Amino acid sequence: MSAIHYREIEGRGAGFWALAALLAGLIAAGLTAAWFMEHIGHVITGMTNQVVWGVPHVIAVFLIVAASGALNTASIASVFGKVAYKPLARLSGLLAIALLSGGLLVLVLDLGRPDRLAVAMTHYNFRSIFAWNIFLYTGFLGVTGAYLWVMMERRLNDHTRRVGTAAFLWRLILTTGTGSIFGFLVARQPYDEAIMAPMFIVMSFAFGLAILLLVLMSACKATGRPLGDAVVMRLKNLLGVFAAAVLYFLLAFHVTKLYESEFAGAEAFLLRDGGVYTFLFWGGAVFLGGVLPMLLFWLPQTRRSRAAVVWGSLSIVAGGLALVYDIIVGGQAWPLSIFPGMAVSSSFYDGVVNAYTPSLPECALGLAGCAWAAIVTLFALKLLPFMPESLADDAVEPAARIAGADATDAAA
Amino acid sequence: MNEPTDGTANAAMPEGGIDATRRRLLGAAAVVALAVAPGVSLIAAADAGHRRATAASPARRFGLLIDTTRCRRSCTACVTACSAYNGWINQGRPSDPQWIRQVEVTEPVSGLSRSVPVMCQHCAAPACVEVCPTGASFKRADGIVLVDRHLCIGCRYCMMACPYKARSFVSEDVSDQRPDVPRGKGTVEGCTLCVPRVDAGEVPACVEACSRQGGGAMTFGDLNDPQSAIRRALAAYPAVQLRADLQMDPGVRYQGL
Numbered sequence: 010m011s012a013i014h015y016r017e018i019e020g021r022g023a024g025f026w027a028l029a030a031l032l033a034g035l036i037a038a039g040l041t042a043a044w045f046m047e048h049i050g051h052v053i054t055g056m057t058n059q060v061v062w063g064v065p066h067v068i069a070v071f072l073i074v075a076a077s078g079a080l081n082t083a084s085i086a087s088v089f090g091k092v093a094y095k096p097l098a099r100l101s102g103l104l105a106i107a108l109l110s111g112g113l114l115v116l117v118l119d120l121g122r123p124d125r126l127a128v129a130m131t132h133y134n135f136r137s138i139f140a141w142n143i144f145l146y147t148g149f150l151g152v153t154g155a156y157l158w159v160m161m162e163r164r165l166n167d168h169t170r171r172v173g174t175a176a177f178l179w180r181l182i183l184t185t186g187t188g189s190i191f192g193f194l195v196a197r198q199p200y201d202e203a204i205m206a207p208m209f210i211v212m213s214f215a216f217g218l219a220i221l222l223l224v225l226m227s228a229c230k231a232t233g234r235p236l237g238d239a240v241v242m243r244l245k246n247l248l249g250v251f252a253a254a255v256l257y258f259l260l261a262f263h264v265t266k267l268y269e270s271e272f273a274g275a276e277a278f279l280l281r282d283g284g285v286y287t288f289l290f291w292g293g294a295v296f297l298g299g300v301l302p303m304l305l306f307w308l309p310q311t312r313r314s315r316a317a318v319v320w321g322s323l324s325i326v327a328g329g330l331a332l333v334y335d336i337i338v339g340g341q342a343w344p345l346s347i348f349p350g351m352a353v354s355s356s357f358y359d360g361v362v363n364a365y366t367p368s369l370p371e372c373a374l375g376l377a378g379c380a381w382a383a384i385v386t387l388f389a390l391k392l393l394p395f396m397p398e399s400l401a402d403d404a405v406e407p408a409a410r411i412a413g414a415d416a417t418d419a420a421a
Numbered sequence: 422m423n424e425p426t427d428g429t430a431n432a433a434m435p436e437g438g439i440d441a442t443r444r445r446l447l448g449a450a451a452v453v454a455l456a457v458a459p460g461v462s463l464i465a466a467a468d469a470g471h472r473r474a475t476a477a478s479p480a481r482r483f484g485l486l487i488d489t490t491r492c493r494r495s496c497t498a499c500v501t502a503c504s505a506y507n508g509w510i511n512q513g514r515p516s517d518p519q520w521i522r523q524v525e526v527t528e529p530v531s532g533l534s535r536s537v538p539v540m541c542q543h544c545a546a547p548a549c550v551e552v553c554p555t556g557a558s559f560k561r562a563d564g565i566v567l568v569d570r571h572l573c574i575g576c577r578y579c580m581m582a583c584p585y586k587a588r589s590f591v592s593e594d595v596s597d598q599r600p601d602v603p604r605g606k607g608t609v610e611g612c613t614l615c616v617p618r619v620d621a622g623e624v625p626a627c628v629e630a631c632s633r634q635g636g637g638a639m640t641f642g643d644l645n646d647p648q649s650a651i652r653r654a655l656a657a658y659p660a661v662q663l664r665a666d667l668q669m670d671p672g673v674r675y676q677g678l
Contacts, residue, residue, distance in 0.1 A: 050593035050606050057515035058589045061577040121575015121590060121607030129574050132555040139554035139578050195667060196548060196584030345586050347539065347663055348526050348678075355524040355539075357586060358515060 013096045013405070014398045015161075018232050020391035025231075032384040039377020042370035043118035051121065054371045059363035060341045064334075065119035068375035071216065071333045072112030072382060073146070073187055074209055077180040078217020079104035080153060082244075083160075084180070087173030093243060096405055097225065098173075099395045102157040103386060104221055105180070106150055111382030113146055115375055138189050145183040152176045161394070184210045191336065198275040199340035202265060208258040212329065215251035215298070219325040222248060224386060226319060228396060237402030238313075245318045249306040252325055255332075256299040275343045278362070279335070286339035289331040298328020338365055482564035483614055484543065484644040484672035485628070486651045486660060489535045491636035491677075497523060499538050499639065502630030506615060507602045508595070518589030520612045521627060526678070535678060538627070538639070541566055541587040541612035542663060542671030549579035549588065558609075564644075564672050565614050573608040580609060584664045587611050614641075644672060 019025075045053060056063040083101035086094035117123055133140045156176040159165040188209030194200040222244050229236040263280065266272040279286055302321035304311075311317035342363045347353070353360035390396055397404070500521050504510060509518045521540040527533070543566045549558045550566065557572035558579050568579075568588075580588045588611040595604045601617040604610055615625035623629070624641045631639040642651035660674040 047607070051590065052516050052593040054592075057592075058518065058580070058586075059515045061580045061590060121577070121592075121609070122573065125572075125574045128555055128572055132557075132572055134550075134553055134556040137552050137554045137578070139552060139576065143554065190578075193552075194581055196582060196664070341581075345584060347524070347585055348537075349664075350529075352527040352529050353524050355522045356511065356513070357519045357522040357524075359522075359524050359539075359586070364515070 015099065015394035015396060016398045017392060017394050018228065018390045018396060020387075025387070025391075029384060029387060032380040032387070035373075035380035036377045036384065039115075039118075039374045039380070042373035042377070043123070046119070046370055046374070047123060053368060055366045055368045056371065057363075057365075059358050060338060060365040062337055062341065063365060064367040064371045064375050065115050065378075067330065067334045067337050068378055069112040069115040069119070070187065070337065071330055072108045072115070072378055074184060074213045074333070075216035075220050075329070076105045076108035076112060076213075077149070077184045077187075077210075078213030078215065079108055079221050080176060080180050081214055081217055082221055083156065084173060084177040087156075087160075087169050088177045093239070093405065096397045096400060097221070097240070097244075099157060099160055100225060100228075101221060102153050102160065102176075103389050103395050104217070104224060104382075105153050106157075107382040107385040107389070108217075108220065109146060109149060109153075110385060111378040111380075114381050115378035118374055118377075119371070138186055138193055142183075142186045142190070145179070145186050149176075149179055149183050152179045180213075181210060184213045191340070196345065197340055197343075198272050198346060199279060199336075199343050202262060204258065204262050204265065208255075208262055211251065211254045211258050212332065215248065215255050215325055216329045218244065218248045218251060219322040219329070222318065222322045223326070225400075226315070228390065229400065232396070234396065235399045235401035235404070237400055237405065239402045239405055240400045241315065241318055242313075245306050245321070248322065248325065249303050252299045252302045252306075256295065259294065259299075259332075271349075274346075278343050279339055283339060283342070283362075286335055286342060289335045289339070293328050293331020294335060296328070297324045298332055302328075341365075477561040477563040477565070479562040480645060482545075482644045482672060483619060484564065484642070484651060484674065485614075485625075486640040486642075486654050486674050486676065487538055488638045488640075488654075489537050489675055489677035491638035492523075492536045492538065493636050494523075494525070494534070494536045496536075496635045498630040498634040499523075499627035502626040503540075503612070503615075506599075506618075506626035507613070508597060508599055508604060509589070509610075516590075516592045518591060518610060520587075520589065520610070537675065537678065539585060539587070539663070540627075540673070541614075542585050542669070542673045543612075543614060544672065545670035546668065548582040548584065548667075548669060552578045552582040554578065561616075565616055565619070566611075567613055567616065568609055568611065570603050570605050570608050570610075573605075575607040575609065577609060584667055584669070 054063060080101055082094050083098035083105075085091045086098045117126060120126075129143060133143070135141070152172070153176055156169075156172045159168040159172045185206040188206035191200045192203055192205035222241070226236065226241070228234075263276060266276050279290060281287060283290075301324045305317040305321040305324070306312065342365060344358070344360055344362065347359065500523060503521045507520060509520055511517045511519050521538055524537045524539050526535045526537050543564055545564065547558070547560060547566050550560055552558075554576060555572045555574055557569045557574070558566070559569060560566050575590065577590055580590060588609050590609050591604060591606050594606050598604050602613075615623075615627075618625060628639040628641040631637060640651045640654055642649040644651060646652060654676075655674060658676050660676045661678050662671045662674060
């Protein structure tokens, strides 16, 4: 096997600085929006006392879930010994840190009192899954940082498997915690299922790998580095399996709900009568997030197409955002059942489907989190050797070459 | 005190110098003591007041009993009194706070309707307290569930977890606050059972308003005291808990539902 050489991207061209300027502009807009949200109040957002979490939470949760999934490629190499994935391990760790920091940025700046971050860091209620998550998120940044260090420092390479295993276990617990934020909400009928924790883990596999593929393909194209089919098709096949697994978990989740008559109203709303939420579920989560990418990845006409890989990955990102929106906002749109079996009405919108219209400030804040993740990745690639010089078929591990473009064993 | 005890020091000082120095020193000390003492006394008094205010006894558990058969549909006395006492204003927007609301509950088959006041249920096992990451949501020893406005970071997880939609987020500036009912933009709030009044031996504002202007549907008292009016009323007629299936043991009970 030829050694993989990593090198910083040059990052001197007009395109690089134009992208950096665009991302910096988006971050500045998001910070301005957050400033207004804090000084005027959340009244300038679409979030209310009926729908208390909105677009910022959708994007933050998406980024946090994707972050843990982005690390998956590194874990497959270090923990499960699949050498074909090793050249991507550094990029995988970097994306995990970048995406998580973007998600946390949005989450913190959406707080009613972001100035009290120190309170959140010094006062803990350990019965709260939120408090656990504060440790899980900051710990994930630390463990993944250490993982990158042992991978990139030659003298510490021997520790890669051990630290990689710790990072893998940590990310499993982290995503369990994120899914449990909703799974533990027994008062709200659209949530209240333990399966949400493993479902979020599988969602993370798909979202994270889709983003990794997109970043990898764009970075190689922009820097003119070779990227062979052995890597792309292997990752594509794995991504298709993850998309199918998300569909499976969605099926199991909703069939379980449908079986319990208590949840019949909420399910009918989300799956049939919910307007935008129903559309986002079937058109977004199911079609864009699962069916379309699988068709693009595996239909004989498109299975070897690079463009199909890009469109399939973008489709999974779009479907993923739709799914998280459906879970978070759709779950709150359905009214609480305080008087089961009764018809209710009140001045506080009891018994009615809650309306939510995202406002510009909260969208700007969410976009800033994405831009932050992108700019962290961009400058990290420029400053440190995260990217292999070549991922051409003859430069990567021989086993990958032998397995070839249709390496379905990658799914195993 | 006036006699020097150290001959060396005395020899080094001019005649009467040590006495003058001591007098000046003692004088300064007296001035400082006079200046500081009222402050110390005030701190002590405030501390004593604080202790009195936080001396909630676990021997008691405050709760409410609402007889829905006496709650008139057109009456909003409890809501108006709560709003006036605690300083929140509902302008009809979904972002406005509502610490208490009248929910119109109708049985679909018979059409039988009841007007039901719903507020924080002051649960024994409150979901809001469980999920609060900083411990800002807490339960007093006497069962009253409150939000510590200094610890609340405005994450709204308690609002997601509460089965009764009893909490509100303050999403804009608030003015004309009562000193004993602090509120704040960016934090979460809800019914406190009018804790300053309860600590002063009075009943919550809604209960008082209901008995004066409403149908006398609300009874406040100690659920642990078998002789209290609320316990006797609970023993006389069946009462239900809202979402009893969640086993959060609310301190607010309803009759006639």
